[in-house]
Amino acid sequence: MNEQELKKPSFALVSDHACLLTFSDVIDEFTADYISRVNQALKTIDGIVDLVPSYTTLLVVFDMDHYDRFAIEKQIKEVIASISSSDFGQRDTCEVVIPVYYGAEVGPDIDDVAKHCGIQVDDVIRLHSSTRYRAYAVGFAPGYAFLGNTPDTLHIPRKETPRLKVIAGSVAIAERQTAVYPSTSPGGWQIIGRTPIQLVDWGSENLAIIEVGDTVKFEPISRDEFLAQGGSLDGF
């Protein structure tokens, strides 16, 4: 894609201290690359206090008490104008590998998922762990990354009634997405396994191991490996 085809995002003030850049109305890799690049570039502007990237948008929160919103708007537009699609390859994102103990012992919905999709439990594991996912958004809870897209065969709706308690580390799928619950919380996704690793470390500056734009892979591990890595078999 050449530079002429790079469509500028629309700019809308949301309140006196926030604006929303909308890049597309469809979710795709190109849009995610574009948002990732702009997100990176806007970090250099003084007065911007928060940047919240999501599937097709980037929310920019600024300090309206010490900076002029017209100046910030102008700088945002200048930064965007300076970006070309040839910059997209230079994302400094990483690949995160997450070990998962799949199975009914810690993934109470895996049998239902297999039944719904008309495949065996082993196929669920193979399909889920052979796909490279992209983190399109982080939200819902600290460190909760929305990863896409799951293979077509694995598409399944959310549960009719959300669980009141999903154990931290639970790996779940819903629609075209998959995610790991970083902390124990209510949740409506279909749980197929559990990771022994911590997704959020409150002591570290990076805090969460998955950031928007990162690539994520799941690696099946045995029950013994799961326990050896500190995994917990706490029930639901």
Place this chain on the structure above:
Amino acid sequence: MAFKVIKPGLLTLVQDLGRHSYQHLGVTTGGPMDEMAFRWANALLDNDENDSQLEITFGMLTLEAQADTSIALCGADLGATLNGDSVIPWQTYAIKAGDVLAFQQPKNGLRAYLAVKWGFQIKPILGSVSTVVREKIGGLSGKGDKLQKGDMLAYIACSQHRQRMVPRLAIPNYNSEEIPMVLSYQAPTFSHLDQARFFGNHYAVSTESDRMGYRLQGQPIGGNKKGIISEGIAYGAIQIPNDGQPIVLLRDRQTIGGYPKMGCVTPYGGGLLSQKKPGDKVHFANWTIDQVERDRHLQIARVAQWR
């Protein structure tokens, strides 16, 4: 030296101006629900604007001082007493070792702010001491706990005291039902009739209102709308879910969400809304961004120049 918590109150939280620059990781900002009351309390003591305070929701809190200091009380009138004598908000009080400060129940507003000279001495998490119970972050323990009986709120003793009060014209009227808001880019997805209903409605604050969001009840508008692709949520966003009853997202809001929005309440409007109790009535006033900005600058300048 510290305040000893004799009675912890219904919901007493340590807050500063909030935890910024972590929303991209799904961490909300927290911070004072009534920001201007918080700012005035620190200004009264000539504290740093970000020094930590207690946000006292509803009341039922009793503290015992272990050393001399100076405090400022702002925001709601929760029927506070100092050694049994009534004390009113928007001014400073001298505290002696052994003094007992107690809060009863709301007389006007819902949330009071208690600042102490130089702030409470608490270790920040991700740059802030703001308590977000849902995310289990901040506060005295660092793990998002509200105040507990027996907690010790450390402060630096101070024997000097200046009697000061907030100028009368800067004290908000918590009985006002008008909440300023700005229409935003998704407003055109609601029909003119729905917009008229939105501004014509007198909404009641629902019992399911908290620091995350205030749920309002009135004549439903724009129901059965399709969701939008999840996007970052600004402070004050007014979501209209399928039942057509607005939810105003405040300090502890989730960072992204997928309901269509009518607009945003202003930080000042959100502060006024936060002082409302379940059952209280509100209605929205449509402001332009320019109006909001002028009003904000005036209020911030008033605090700064008064210092």
